[in-house]
Amino acid sequence: MDLTLKIWRQKDAKSEGKMETYPIKNISEHSSFLEMLDVLNENLVNEGKEPVAFDHDCREGICGMCSLYINGEAHGPDRGVTTCQLHMRMFKDGDTIYIEPFRSKAFPVIKDLVVDRGSFDRIQHAGGFISVNTSGNTQDANALPIPKPDADKAMDAATCIGCGACVATCKNSSAMLFVAAKVSQYSYLPQGQVERKERVLNMVEQMDKEGFGNCTNTGACEVECPKGISLEFIARMNREYFGASIVSEK
């Protein structure tokens, strides 16, 4: 298939960027979206031009690196997939495809389509952990009984790969779905109880500091999330936050 690509080019964090147009030919509909970009970059290098910088790592939907806002949607038109899992058969021969970086004040562009999602890391550092000794004499996992439904919920929350699609698609650039997943994955488990109240207070505080917007429950994040993280977790975090605020002595 032959396509016209409109891609955001930006030299570095400080420069102004703009959309540039690149025609591309003979793309197999069986290739992935990132493979299509590989072909584009190969062509650009052969022409002596600067290739387009974009993030990627695992290319199998588990690392969360690949980002991209494609034709007006985070990770493109397909549902429940990352960009590396997006197939070119989702597009038609002759299509024009807009490719932009995830946009948020808290995700500044580093170069072209690459954004800095360090704000997510800082939110994690603020509370997305449990403090345990890793001395070697680790307790047997089965010594702590966990009800199956709780284990399942914790696992559902923990599937969040921190890709940032929720922020990118949210009209408010809110990080609530991500933070809710990271708060919830521990709050269901006995290991998460010790720091439970501090965790939610600190992570929300850091989220606000980073400049993400406020949730208005549009539900766009849940639709775009490649891992199907549910809005239920946001409600759960709101509950946790309210409870923790009431008893907090801070």
Add this chain to the structure above:
Amino acid sequence: MSKGFSTSSVGRKILMALSGFFLLFFLLQHFVINFLSVLSADAFNETSHFMGTNPLIQYILQPVLLFGVLFHLGMGIYLDLQNKKARPVKYAMNKPGENANWMSRNMIITGIMIMLFLGLHFYDFWIPEIKDKFIDGIWDNPTKYYEHLVHKFADPVRVGIYVLAFVFLALHLLHGFQSAFQSVGFNHRKYTPIIKKLGTLYAIIIPLGFIFIAIFHFINHSH
């Protein structure tokens, strides 16, 4: 209570929802009283007189309501401005309709339309009432309410604006009703679908009811 609650995004969202719940409750009682005007002028006058002169309602609930409306409005606008700042560079191509409905994306627009209507509404009913009682000192005029209402609704332009305003209110509540439950942390596999249906019913029946009342009086008294 932690110091950060009322300045955090989550805390403010919860306060937004609480003020929303309060307004939903107020609107329901307002509707019930207005509907009396369709059934019986006397019943409407009697209830309005009670509402207008009862000290608990006048000096406690009325200020709370006024604060509630102003808070909801001020916080709504403030949060929306913050949200706009959270994405300084916009997308060249964006399809927001692919994953969220119009109502949920335009709460600030429907909200501001309601606010504009409230301006007219205050001018029509609330300011004359306050003037009667607190400036002219007339507290005892138990038959004025129905006359006043009928007089206002004889004007087709005013009725038109009222109808339009309630369309915006319906749009606001089609998202707002269920959203407020989510904000205060209530999301349940079994009950949330019921709340969503209830919200849709509320958001359609109440505004439609207000529209009916306005048109009813217009048809019966506009000559």
